[in-house]
Amino acid sequence: MSAAAAPVAIIMGSRSDWPTMKGAADMLDALGVAWEARVVSAHRTPLRMVEFARGARDAGVRVIIAGAGGAAHLPGMTAALTDLPVLGVPVESKALKGMDSLLSIVQMPAGVPVATLAIGEPGARNAGLLAAQILALSDEALARRLSAWREAQTASVANTVSDD
16 A cells, blocks of 8 residues: 555455445545555455555555455454554445344444445445545545535435426
8 A cells, every 4th residue: 555545445355246345435536535445355465454454544545445245354353453444345245235244343342433335326425425524524625525525416306296
């Protein structure tokens, strides 16, 4: 990780998780927040995971979004190795439709928090939004962009059920 890393790191256990995790990147792009994505598997590349998690803060990362499917250890193991906020996104699995991922991420022991979002792309999009909200606590320009985004979202909802 470079010395000028983006404030949000999006990590996932495999490339196959990207179609889901891209939702976080899309939301961050919409809000003008820089991000970096990488594959960091808790099971297949454990040393890469340790190196990433232990070096994230020094590299400039402020929030980590970690997506994982199946056993879903990546968010929790990352949270165990850093004091940065970790947002866990359960990636839908074939066997149990993401319930295994959800339960693996949400059932963290006391003292090792992972903010757990919904299964799949809605969770990834909300993780991007939540990361931006965390960063906006100390970034007034981002806070204004978030406010404008929320206002536009509200304005896009129709008042009636007809097109008239």
